[in-house]
Amino acid sequence: MPTSTTSRPSPGTLVFTHSSGIIGKAIRLGERLRWRSGDFYNHAGVLSDRWCSVHNSPFVIQALGSGVTDAGCLATIAPGGSYELVAPPAGINPSTILEFAKHQLGQEYGWLSVVSVIFRILLPRWFPWPTIRSRSTWICSALVGESVRFFFFYKDWSDIYTVVPSELYAALKDMSLRQLQEIVKAR
Numbered sequence: 001m002p003t004s005t006t007s008r009p010s011p012g013t014l015v016f017t018h019s020s021g022i023i024g025k026a027i028r029l030g031e032r033l034r035w036r037s038g039d040f041y042n043h044a045g046v047l048s049d050r051w052c053s054v055h056n057s058p059f060v061i062q063a064l065g066s067g068v069t070d071a072g073c074l075a076t077i078a079p080g081g082s083y084e085l086v087a088p089p090a091g092i093n094p095s096t097i098l099e100f101a102k103h104q105l106g107q108e109y110g111w112l113s114v115v116s117v118i119f120r121i122l123l124p125r126w127f128p129w130p131t132i133r134s135r136s137t138w139i140c141s142a143l144v145g146e147s148v149r150f151f152f153f154y155k156d157w158s159d160i161y162t163v164v165p166s167e168l169y170a171a172l173k174d175m176s177l178r179q180l181q182e183i184v185k186a187r
């Protein structure tokens with residue numbers, strides 16, 4: 001069942017999802033292996049200013065295997081799961097987040113970034129695995145993270161393009177991954 005932290009979805013609002021599909025489960029497993037906690041969210045997006053009349057909800061700008069698109073409706077974004085809407089950090093105008101995200105529409109998906117994330121999860125931290133990715137490609141959490149960071153929300157990540165959804169959610173809520181894990185357990 002969908003949940004949200006804002007009463008009326010507005011363009012530029014951030015969305016984090018927890019779905020029940022195999023890809024969502026694989027992403028959360030990777031997050032658990034990486035941090036041993038904070039493995040609740042497996043996808044992220046930005047609410048569009050376009051409206052999906054069929055489902056009476058906004059479209060979501062998101063990075064999918066097919067590239068960056070705004071073809072999916074909020075009402076259908078988390079099959080068998082839930083979503084949470086998150087207002088942008090204080091002082092950041094949602095329309096500026098939306099503007100950045102809209103400029104990424106049509107860009108390719110970051111398959112090399114996914115490979116890089118997988119190796120970072122599986123290899124010991126001390127192993128010097130290089131970050132690999134192609135220019136102008138996105139994974140979902142990098143798209144949302146850059147949309148927010150572009151307008152002055154700064155978090156000192158070693159590489160924003162390998163940040164995963166739960167990690168981004170925790171940073172936006174100013175909490176640790178352990179705190180996120182405790183919140184999820186309490187649900």
